[in-house]
Amino acid sequence: KAGVTQTPRYLIKTRGQQVTLSCSPISGHRSVSWYQQTPGQGLQFLFEYFSETQRNKGNFPGRFSGRQFSNSRSEMNVSTLELGDSALYLCASSWDRGPGQTQYFGPGTRLLVL
Amino acid sequence: QQQVKQSPQSLIVQKGGISIINCAYENTAFDYFPWYQQFPGKGPALLIAIRPDVSEKKEGRFTISFNKSAKQFSLHIMDSQPGDSATYFCAATVQPGTGNQFYFGTGTSLTVIP
Helix, strand or coil, X not given: CCCXXXXXXXXXXXXXXXXXXXXXXXXXXXXXXXXXXXCCCEEEEEEEEECCEEEEECCCCCCEEEEECCCCCEEEEECCCCHHHCEEEEEEEECCCCCCCCCEECCCEEEEEC | CCCEEEECCEEEEECCCCEXXXXXXXXXXXXXXXXEEECCCCCCEXXXXXXXXXCEEEECCEEEEEECCCCEEEEEECCCXXXXXXXXXXXXXXXXXXXXXXXXXXXXXXXXXX
16 A cells, blocks of 8 residues: 655745645545644644544644545645744544554655745 | 653664663553654654553564553663664554544654664
């Protein structure tokens, strides 16, 4: 099976712009989670989608949003970019709910905000 | 508020030595504790995981020790090799009934010196 794919891999934006990142989960996986990774904060949970519905949301401002399509592919959007949004954005997928569900991560999208 | 606390932040070990990374948590509802390994430019990859009803799990050179009463768990890498040089994250998750949410430690950068 192909792994989790994320596009684009690298992105440079300027403050005030918006950005959309895409994630294709492993075939058959219905849960997609997004994380922000920075050197100082580590991995911070953004949100999780399951069957096109947001199930969980982390402690991020409303500028961060996401959605999931019927084929489980997911996008996240960041509006009005700030310098502090520069980070590696990781997507992870898993099969379903239930204890011990393994999350499989994609390679991430590295976003640089100038 | 950091749900999972990880230490040390960085670790240097001689080839053949034992690498030990520790994590502590507060939420007794956590029911799954995975460890992830991340190489530069890659997303985290699941290394080994444990459930709270088990005190130890071993897979090859990697062992998780789990102390439920102390709310601590640790990763031991025996016979550490230069190829083990990576960043390691502990994590914990709880199923609140409405989805998965993983909480990650801040990571440990391991360097194994030949």
